[in-house]
Amino acid sequence: MLKVDNISIFALLILAGLLLGLLSFFDSGIQGIILLLLGISLGAVFLFFQYGFASGWRNLILNKNPSMISYHFLLAALCCIIFIPLIELSPNIIGSYAPVNLSLLIGAFIFGFGMQLANGCGSGVLFTFGSGSTRMIVALPFFIIGSVIGTLILPFVIDIMSIGQIIIAGDTPAILKTLVNFSALFGVYLFFNSYARRKNIKLDKRLLLGTFTVAILCILVLFFSGSPWGVTYGFTLWGAKLFQAFGIPIESFTFWNYSGPKRSLEHSVLSDTSSLLNIGMIIGAGLLASVIGLFSSNKWPSKVELISAALGGLLMGIGARLSFGCNIGAFLGGTASGSLHGWVWFIMAFIGTYFGVAYREKVGFK
């Protein structure tokens, strides 16, 4: 019987990192290496701090504990201080803007529901998959399939009930725009903070350090890639390339004829920022997991949990494409860029999460 130990996994991931880093360097130069390293850091940091969205939101609904969700808003507030001025001042840096429309409402709701079924969001699936989670070994392929399905639907629904992109304080100078958006995000953080104090819940100081670390990494990603960190487009591209490999003419569908997706489909997966960061995140989480011996404790969950993970992955994939991203690309990237769609995404995904938590309770998930 083949035996795999943590040292073998560590060695494999180091080899993967070196090979892909080298290939990326040959084509994208130092930028490719930096983004791969940033992805590796994000994977390790998310795993080290257990920086989850799905569990944090569930904790608020089930235990009235706003600790984690408050830090999510602090994270967005910290990012916004640098994001908005950078986006305004540099012509090479773009924000995460998207329209407010029906597909955003439905997609975010579906994503929030799926997130609880799979027990992880976009980044959560990545870093827990990287650390060998057997549940995510099932959820990730379905996430990928779902996101390709989402690309087939999006072009037909994108203009339904659309009020277009709305940038909060959009007509004001950069400093005022930053101040307005920071105040809104920091205000929500303070609201949850005071709620926790009223309930005598102590906020986890370790997560505060995690929040600052993630914020620095997100700012570096924006600076070096030219756009806010996004997770799910990488999945979509991987799925589309796999569909093509199986002879499905994905390139003939409308979405894949838009110039951005068309370009990424035609070029190497290592030319896509999201893919490179995702690969790095898997490697980073895997390296840390192999060092701390996490792989040894990963057992297969029950059949119901595996089916739910598959369904959750599928729903998150469809939802992410319909709502222009996940907790990272739509919520964090959107709100930190000053786009209203990020706020709408949060509200709808939180409602979806509420129903997802109810489902978990019904089927007896821990």
Add this chain to the structure above:
Amino acid sequence: MNGKIVYTIIIILALALVIYDHLTSPVSSLSSPGQTQEACAPCGAPCKVE
């Protein structure tokens, strides 16, 4: 099957696929679909701008 073996197989397969894709595709500088001119969403969709 042991989760660690499944994980290792997936990582090896994925690595082979990424390298194959890289060597058989034209390469270009890094970018995101949202960075194209007509895109108004991060995924590169050219949605209606009000």
